[in-house]
Amino acid sequence: MKTRIALALVFGLFLPLLAERAIGADDRWRNLSPREKDRVQRNYQRWKSLPPRDKEHLREEWNRYQRLPKDQQDRLRQRYNDQRRDRRED
Amino acid sequence: MTNRMQGLESACKEYEEDLVLHYYGENSEDDRRRIAQHLSACERCRVFVDDLRRVLPQMAKAEEMPQSFWDSYYRETVAKLAEQEERKYWWRSWLTPVRGWMVPAFGTLAGTVLVVGLLFGKGNLGSFVERPSRNIPQEITADSNQLEFFSTMDLLESLDKLEQQDGTQSELQKTHSSRVTLYKGIA
Numbered sequence: 001m002k003t004r005i006a007l008a009l010v011f012g013l014f015l016p017l018l019a020e021r022a023i024g025a026d027d028r029w030r031n032l033s034p035r036e037k038d039r040v041q042r043n044y045q046r047w048k049s050l051p052p053r054d055k056e057h058l059r060e061e062w063n064r065y066q067r068l069p070k071d072q073q074d075r076l077r078q079r080y081n082d083q084r085r086d087r088r089e090d
Numbered sequence: 091m092t093n094r095m096q097g098l099e100s101a102c103k104e105y106e107e108d109l110v111l112h113y114y115g116e117n118s119e120d121d122r123r124r125i126a127q128h129l130s131a132c133e134r135c136r137v138f139v140d141d142l143r144r145v146l147p148q149m150a151k152a153e154e155m156p157q158s159f160w161d162s163y164y165r166e167t168v169a170k171l172a173e174q175e176e177r178k179y180w181w182r183s184w185l186t187p188v189r190g191w192m193v194p195a196f197g198t199l200a201g202t203v204l205v206v207g208l209l210f211g212k213g214n215l216g217s218f219v220e221r222p223s224r225n226i227p228q229e230i231t232a233d234s235n236q237l238e239f240f241s242t243m244d245l246l247e248s249l250d251k252l253e254q255q256d257g258t259q260s261e262l263q264k265t266h267s268s269r270v271t272l273y274k275g276i277a
Contacts, residue, residue: 041230075256079252
């Protein structure tokens with residue numbers, strides 16, 4: 001009985017957290033511009049077709065990127081966007 | 091009912107049905123004569139007929155209803171049938187206001203709105219009519235971290251290169267600032 005109560009409490013606390021994350025993702029998706037949505041969809045399709053090794057590499061890069069300081073993240077993103085814009089203009 | 095029936099004495103088997111008909115006066119003249127003859131000779135059948143006279147009127151007695159009951163009964167039945175009909179075709183009430191002159195009026199209004207929308211939208215129907223939301227895969231919306239990952243994925247693929255460029259630029263900036271300091275020192 002005690003185990004059941006403990007499990008119910010754990011899930012009771014855990015589920016709202018999961019729901020909050022999912023709702024957050026939904027809101028964030030709605031707030032994306034059509035171009036950003038396109039990019040996310042394209043990347044997702046590409047991700048599905050990647051070999052497992054590349055997927056793993058990308059996950060590692062993602063973890064590394066998240067560990068970078070915020071200002072460096074912003075700088076890299078800015079640089080990436082600039083380069084992409086330049087490529088498009090060329 | 092059972093108690094009442096228990097009061098009936100049994101008659102001669104072959105006369106039982108005829109005796110009931112005799113009681114109601116529904117048998118032929120010959121039968122009536124034959125039964126009367128039998129009754130004068132048979133005590134059991136006489137008792138049976140007496141019992142029929144006693145019991146049957148009680149069984150057939152119907153409850154008398156006042157006239158007012160029958161008046162309201164008809165009205166209530168009609169009202170209940172109408173209510174049932176209304177419940178069955180509830181959607182008709184929605185169409186009632188759209189009947190008559192409103193149908194062409196609504197059609198004209200819808201057509202006008204469409205034409206104005208197309209003219210002012212410069213043929214861009216997408217800006218005029220909101221597009222339905224796309225089917226988003228569950229993997230993307232599972233949590234905000236996933237969404238962030240997929241929107242940053244192309245950046246991640248060139249993360250190494252971007253970091254190198256960032257590092258080179260930082261070095262260049264450092265060299266530039268040290269040269270400026272050195273130049274200022276000499277001057």
